[in-house]
Amino acid sequence: MLRKLFVVFCLLSLFMSSKALWALTLNGAGATFPYPLYSKWFSVYKEISGVQINYAPIGSGGGIRQFTAGVVDFGASDAPMTDAEIKGAGGDVLHIPTVAGAVAVVYNLGEEGLKLDGQTLARIFMGEITSWDDEQIAKLNPDLRLPKRKIVVVHRSDSSGTTDIFTNYLTKVSARWAAKVGAGKSVAWPTGIGGKGNPGVAGVVKNTVGSIGYVELAYSETNKLPVVAIKNKSGKFVLPSVEGATAAMKGGLKNLPSDFRGEILNQPGADVYPICGLTWLLVHQNQVNEEKKETLKSFLRWAVTDGQKYAAQLFYSPLPEDLRTKVLSTIDSIR
Amino acid sequence: MIKGDTIFRKISFVLALSIPLLFCGLFFVVLWESRLALKTFGFSFFFRSAWDPIKGDYGVLPFIYGTFVSSLLALVIAVPLGLGCAIYLAEVTTTKFKEWLATMVDLLAAVPSVVYGLWGIFVLGPIFGFSLMNAGVLLAIMILPTITSVSREVLQAVPESLRESARALGATRWETVRLAVLPPAASGIIGAIILGLGRAMGETMAVTMVIGNRPEISLNLFAPAYSLSAVIANEFAEAVSDLNYSVMVEVGLTLLFLSLVVNGLARFLVWKTSSQGRIQ
Numbered sequence: 161m162l163r164k165l166f167v168v169f170c171l172l173s174l175f176m177s178s179k180a181l182w183a184l185t186l187n188g189a190g191a192t193f194p195y196p197l198y199s200k201w202f203s204v205y206k207e208i209s210g211v212q213i214n215y216a217p218i219g220s221g222g223g224i225r226q227f228t229a230g231v232v233d234f235g236a237s238d239a240p241m242t243d244a245e246i247k248g249a250g251g252d253v254l255h256i257p258t259v260a261g262a263v264a265v266v267y268n269l270g271e272e273g274l275k276l277d278g279q280t281l282a283r284i285f286m287g288e289i290t291s292w293d294d295e296q297i298a299k300l301n302p303d304l305r306l307p308k309r310k311i312v313v314v315h316r317s318d319s320s321g322t323t324d325i326f327t328n329y330l331t332k333v334s335a336r337w338a339a340k341v342g343a344g345k346s347v348a349w350p351t352g353i354g355g356k357g358n359p360g361v362a363g364v365v366k367n368t369v370g371s372i373g374y375v376e377l378a379y380s381e382t383n384k385l386p387v388v389a390i391k392n393k394s395g396k397f398v399l400p401s402v403e404g405a406t407a408a409m410k411g412g413l414k415n416l417p418s419d420f421r422g423e424i425l426n427q428p429g430a431d432v433y434p435i436c437g438l439t440w441l442l443v444h445q446n447q448v449n450e451e452k453k454e455t456l457k458s459f460l461r462w463a464v465t466d467g468q469k470y471a472a473q474l475f476y477s478p479l480p481e482d483l484r485t486k487v488l489s490t491i492d493s494i495r
Numbered sequence: 496m497i498k499g500d501t502i503f504r505k506i507s508f509v510l511a512l513s514i515p516l517l518f519c520g521l522f523f524v525v526l527w528e529s530r531l532a533l534k535t536f537g538f539s540f541f542f543r544s545a546w547d548p549i550k551g552d553y554g555v556l557p558f559i560y561g562t563f564v565s566s567l568l569a570l571v572i573a574v575p576l577g578l579g580c581a582i583y584l585a586e587v588t589t590t591k592f593k594e595w596l597a598t599m600v601d602l603l604a605a606v607p608s609v610v611y612g613l614w615g616i617f618v619l620g621p622i623f624g625f626s627l628m629n630a631g632v633l634l635a636i637m638i639l640p641t642i643t644s645v646s647r648e649v650l651q652a653v654p655e656s657l658r659e660s661a662r663a664l665g666a667t668r669w670e671t672v673r674l675a676v677l678p679p680a681a682s683g684i685i686g687a688i689i690l691g692l693g694r695a696m697g698e699t700m701a702v703t704m705v706i707g708n709r710p711e712i713s714l715n716l717f718a719p720a721y722s723l724s725a726v727i728a729n730e731f732a733e734a735v736s737d738l739n740y741s742v743m744v745e746v747g748l749t750l751l752f753l754s755l756v757v758n759g760l761a762r763f764l765v766w767k768t769s770s771q772g773r774i775q
Contacts, residue, residue, distance in 0.1 A: 192732075219732030221740075245735070317708030317725070319548070319733035341549075345733050348547035353625045353719045354708025356729060360616070363704075367620040 184455050189216040190223020190236030193321050193376065194259060194439045197474050198236070201467050208462075211455055220321055220345075224249075227442050233456060235442035238321025239345065240421035252445040254490055255420045256460055257483070259468070259476040260409050262436040263325050264380035264400040265388040267372040268365050269307070275300050277391035278333030278426070278434070284372060285313055285330060286337060287351030292370065300391075307370075314364045314373030317354025319346035325437035326374045329425045374435075377402070378475035392434045393426050404433025405477035413483055420487070436477070445494055453494060460491045522751065529745035531737055540745065546710040548730070553742045555749055557710040561627065561720040562753065565702065566695040568631025568716070569638055574688055576635070577642030584643075585650035586672050597647070604640035611637055612704030625707035628716045633701055638691035645690060649683030650676060682769035689761035696754060699724040723750040 195217040202213040218226075220237035227235030228249040246253045265281065267274060269292060276284075280296050283289045289296060293306045316323045327343040341347050353368075355361035358379040365373045365385060372388075377400050380387050389397035398404055411427030426434040441460065447453035464487050468478040479487065532540065536553060543554025584597055615633040623629040653676050661675035677684075707719020708729065727746050734740040 221733040221735040224735055317703065318729035321733075344549045345735075346548040346730055348549065349709075352709070354721075354729070355625075356703045356708070356725075360704055363613070363616040364620070364625055367616060368624070 184211045184451065186211065186213045186234065186452070186456060186459065187215075187232045188213065188223075188234040188236060188441075189218050189226045189232045190442070191220045191238045191321060191439055192217040193238050193261060194236065194476065196378075197259060197471060197476050200470050200474065201463055204470065205459060205462060205467070209458070211459060213459065219319075221319070224442070227253075233443075233452060236440065237442060238437065238439045239324050240440060241442065250444065250446075254443050254445050254494065255440040256443060256464070256487060256491065257420050257438045257440050257479065258463055259471045259478060260405040260424060260436050260438050261325075261476055262377040262400040262402070262405040262433050263322055263329075263374050264377050264385075265372065265374050265390065265435070266362070266365050266380050266383075266385040267388060268369055268385070269309075270369070271304050271306070272386045273301075273304065273389075274386070275389045275391070275397045278329065281388075281390070282330045282334035282337040284311055285315070285350075285352070286340065287313070309370045312368050312371040313349070313352030314355055314361050314368070314371050315349050315352050316346075316358075316361055316374075317356050320357075321345065321437065321439070322358065322374065322376055323347065325423075325425070326435060328423060328437075329435045332426050376475070377405075381475060390434050392430075392432050393428045394430050394432070396430055398431065398433045400433050400435070402472045402475060402477045404431060405436035406480055407431040408433060408436045409438070409477065409483055410480045413480070416483075418486075420490070443494065447494060457491055457494050460494075461488065464488060464491070525744055525748045525751060529741050529748050531741035532745040535738060535741075541749065544710070544712060546726075548739060551736075551738055555723065555746055557712050558721050558723045558726055558746065559749065559753065560712045561630075561706065561722040562696055562724070562750070564716075565627050565630040565634060565706065565720070565722060566692055568627065569634035569695045570688065570692060572632065572635035573639050573642055573691060577639050577687075577691070578646055578684065580639075580643045581646035581650060582672060585647050586676060587668070597644075600640050600643045602640075603636065604644075608637065608698060608701040609704075612701040615701060615705035619705060624717055625705055625719055626717045627706065627720045630702050630706040630720070630722070631716070633705055634695045634698060637698060637701065638694050641694055642687050642691040645687035646680075646684050649680045649687065652683070653679050682765045685761065685765050685768060689758065689765075692757060692761070693754065696757065697724055697750070699728045703728050723747075723753070 195215070198215055202215060206212055220239055223235040223237055224241055224245060226232045228245065240255055241249070241253060265276070276297070277300060280289065280300060283296065290311055291308055292311055293308045298306055324343065324345045327341065327347050331338040331343040341350060353364055355364040355373065358375045361373045361375050362379045362383045362385060365371045366383065380400065387399055389399050392398050407429050408424045408427045411429035411432050412422070412424035416422045416424070420438070420440065424436060424438060443456060443460070447456065464479060464484050471478040532553070540554055541559070542556055544556045545552045545554040546557070580600065584593055611633055615629055619629045619632055623632065657675040657679065658671055661671040666674060702722050703725040706722060706725060708721050708725060709719035710721045713720065723746055727743055731743045734743045
């Protein structure tokens with residue numbers, strides 16, 4: 161009996177060690193925002209190439225921490241690393257933009273077709289406009305019958321890339337917001353209720369008449385919440401969409417620094433949706449392990465070319481053609 | 496034989512010791528990781544209302560308030576309900592219905608807290624808003640099975656002879672419970688309540704989903720508030736800067752400390768009531 165067990169054990173360990181030897185594995189950790197797309201990518205890519213990629217969606221902060229500590233082969237973040245953080249991680253960090261996402265402003269009023277501009281949005285989220293029948297809102301929406309109802313602001317309670325994009329936008333369009341609140345993944349909100357995660361905000365908005373909040377595009381689409389058309393830089397009111405964020409990347413291309421650590425908020429262009437942001441994979445330019453380097457490079461190449469076709473169905477915006485070319489040459493610089 | 500006993504004693508000693516060691520380890524890691532926040536804010540961290548991650552200004556008083564009041568609300572609702580249910584189960588009914596009811600109560604404990612949270616959003620949300628009250632009611636339901644089951648066990652452990660003596664003296668059923676059953680069970684029931692309180696104070700997911708997450712102290716129970724565990728759940732994952740990270744760990748330290756204080760108080764209460772019981 162014991163002998164048998166021993167043989168089984170030996171065979172099993174042999175099998176497992178051989179598998180570990182032959183299967184290439186990459187480990188990553190970070191942002192939760194692109195996780196649905198990434199997990200799709202990793203499963204498709206495994207079928208194509210046999211490469212196993214493990215990804216822990218622990219949040220951008222955790223991703224940067226683990227990447228800096230060298231625990232994972234790549235990190236993922238919705239906010240670029242700061243110069244100090246890059247220095248702390250060895251100085252050779254490359255930011256590879258993978259997709260962009262739009263942040264939708266959703267509300268619950270019993271009326272559809274609300275239009276707002278950035279300044280009004282900032283004043284609402286600062287608690288300066290407190291009722292739906294406010295003059296400033298009415299001026300933008302002459303066709304709507306706005307009720308005399310208290311505005312309930314709903315924001316994310318957890319620290320998140322979505323909040324970072326949204327508050328950066330408000331900072332960009334409103335000097336008062338910039339001075340009073342500022343931008344970040346988590347800010348001192350002047351007013352409102354906090355909902356946990358996108359589902360939390362969507363849930364609170366759905367159950368609170370008179371509320372207004374912001375969620376990732378995927379959540380406004382799947383929850384069938386009414387969305388606000390936001391006035392873009394060209395003066396047009398645009399609803400959030402996959403195409404709107406791709407247009408923003410196109411519009412922001414020449415302003416984007418060569419290391420891609422920039423934003424694509426409030427870009428010029430008629431079709432541009434103004435509130436959107438990029439998400440990045442973080443990799444070291446100098447790789448130690450030759451085999452791992454090649455695996456990583458071919459995955460990244462695949463992700464920004466063939467992989468892009470999976471983006472739109474999950475409500476992420478694929479990179480525009482000219483940006484892809486630039487990103488590919490950055491990937492080629494990994495050595 | 497003697498040798499075997501020595502080995503047994505040593506092994507069990509090591510196993511027993513590992514738990515306090517684990518706790519001390521946990522405590523020191525938390526203390527160590529929060530040193531930056533402790534140094535930056537000192538003791539004022541615990542007595543200030545400030546939460547501005549951009550300016551790096553932190554104070555946890557609103558969170559302590561939220562944790563405390565929501566748990567207290569939960570107790571105020573759950574103790575009469577849970578105790579009533581336990582008394583009914585242990586002292587009043589003896590039918591098949593009892594088994595069924597007891598199972599139903601235990602089932603409440605098996606529901607994951609995310610499900611409670613969702614229920615809080617969709618059912619309690621429209622009634623109470625996203626507020627301390629919502630969190631309190633939700634927590635009450637969540638700690639109900641703990642209080643009920645433990646109290647029932649305690650009541651059932653009261654010797655039958657006490658009940659018989661009371662009845663022999665002509666006591667009604669209510670008088671039997673009040674005079675013969677509840678006093679010897681009191682310390683155990685307090686223990687059950689403490690267990691429930693512990694669960695309420697530590698509950699994270701469900702509370703985060705319904706409390707409104709606003710770091711403000713408001714005496715209005717229908718205003719949004721925040722709790723210690725909720726803020727950790729919300730911000731820890733994305734805490735990038737060293738100070739922010741350290742602050743999150745210090746919030747954990749605060750919660751640990753608060754639980755210790757409450758637990759200590761509870762032990763004292765149990766000890767007080769049980770020693771009083773003995774004198775009588």
